[in-house]
Amino acid sequence: MNCFKSSLFSLFLLAGFTVSAQEKTLQMVAPFKVGCAINPFLLNNNKGYKAVVSNEFNSITAENALKFYSLHPKRDEFNFAMGDTVVNYALANKKRMHGHCLVWHESAPKWLNEFVGDSASWDNILKTHIQTVLQHYKGKMTSWDVVNEAFFDDGNFRTEKTNGTNKSNKTYWYNHLGADYIAHAFQYAHEADPSTLLFYNDYNQENSPAKLKAIIAMVTDFKQRGIPIHGLGLQMHISINTKNEGIITALKEVAKTGLLIHISELDISVNTHHDSTLVYNDSLKALQSEKFAFVVEQYRKWIPKKQQYGITCWNVSDADSWLVKWHKSNDWPLLFDKNYQRKECYTAFYNSLKK
Ligand code: G3I
Secondary structure (H helix, E strand, C coil), X not given: CCHHHHHHHHHHHHCCCCCCCXXXXXXXXXXXXXXXXECHHHHXXXXXXXXXXXXXXXXXXXXXXXXXXXXXXXXXXXXXXXXHHHHHHHHHXXXXXXXXXXECCCCCCHHXXXXXXXXXXXXXXXXXXXXXXXXXXXXXXXXXXXXXXXXXXXXXXXXXXXXXXXXXCECHHHHHHCCCHHHHHHHHHHHHCCCCEEEEEECCCCCCHHHHHHHHHHHHHHHHHCXXXXXXXXXXXXXXXXXXXXXXXXXXXXXXXXXXXXXXXXXXXXCCCCCXXXXXXXXXXXXXXXXXXXXXXXXXXXXXXXXXXXXXXXXXXXXXXXXXXXXXXXXXXXXXXCCCCECHHHXXXXXXXXX
């Protein structure tokens, strides 16, 4: 797209205009759903953000609004307001809604972190949370990340928030219910809403063969036991240095499960050493564009069409990427810049979708 057309198009985007007929967007050319993880505050208060979400994406994930601390702030209190804002936006704009996430070692409200009880009471909390939330969103949520990040990179079940370094951060679910909290979570979810597709979601499958193996072993076990599971989420928080072989192996192996495969949280960091002096130069942009294209091409190559649940980017633009806050250093990991303009990597991503 030449620079005049691009700036004209950007004006349309910023003004919230619908896209003119000859201008195609990601959702128009993609052979599967393309999504983004959104923040309801930005959706309601930032025109550029809203225009990009509206014009480019046909699948929505709530970045935080459907997590435990957002929905269940007190043991006997649920608050669906923020979650409803995201879900109602998705439905009103005929976009698929993917729920994230019912069970995780992070995003716990204070009462849960401090809860003391026997395994029966922990199981009751797990079941009540899952079934109350599923029932509230019944018929509106195409799919859910039921359990998020239950394995360490070495393939063992996660028992701490970190890899055993910070003993104080025990993961309550495993430590009070044992490994079967995962199967129970999927069963509770399916009981509450049999129509919702249930996913297991994790990161680093492309870097950790042991984690990848453990996830696949869990799927095999679930199938043998009749535990309902429909999909796997590969978060793919990757960088320009992520090895292509690892991405190919992860995609090939998860495809063999026959489950729906969702690249669920894609971003591609260029500031791999969190260097505060780094400049986002042309060579970094080229490497990042290559990686975005590679991910799409390999997803299309190794995941059979009927298993392609789609590709979701985590956040919308470089201005709202979690990575910048997390690493407290600049980064440019997404398809849109801080002014919600399409970047070079957008074109690479778009062309790979369109092929
Ligand atoms: O809203 C409160 C605000 O009121 C308060 O003043 C502030 C200071 O504590 O915290 C704000 O909440 C923060 C929330 O993001 C909203 O910004 C939480 O502390 C912070 O922990 C939370 O971080 C989120 C993180 O998950 C933990 O839930 C990130 O935004 C979100 O991008 C990140 O997303 C995760 C996925 O869910 C799972 N995969 C990894 C991915 C990246 O970590």
